[in-house]
Amino acid sequence: MSDEGYRRKIARQMNKGESLHSPRRQLHYAREGKVIWRRPEQQNEQSWCLTVVTNAVVCWH
Known part of the structure; x- marks a missing residue:
């Protein structure tokens, strides 16, 4: 994380x-x-x- 360019790239992705x-x-x-659904399949849907x-x-x- 000491690389400034790498930190900027990560920050851009997080902002997206x-x-x-x-x-x-x-x-x-x-x-x-x-x-509103109880079953995990329905929640996933x-x-x-x-x-x-x-x-x-x-x-x-």
Whole structure:
């Protein structure tokens, strides 16, 4: 971590990931953003649906 260029590269990647949290919160409006399913498979499906919608919005812009 003493290499300045490497730290910048890591920081850029982290900022890209963190920047997705805001649109995901805005997109996940149904049931006030709560995970409503009890079974892990259903929770996973709900999460993947949010990921697909988020990716569609990112690609659109």
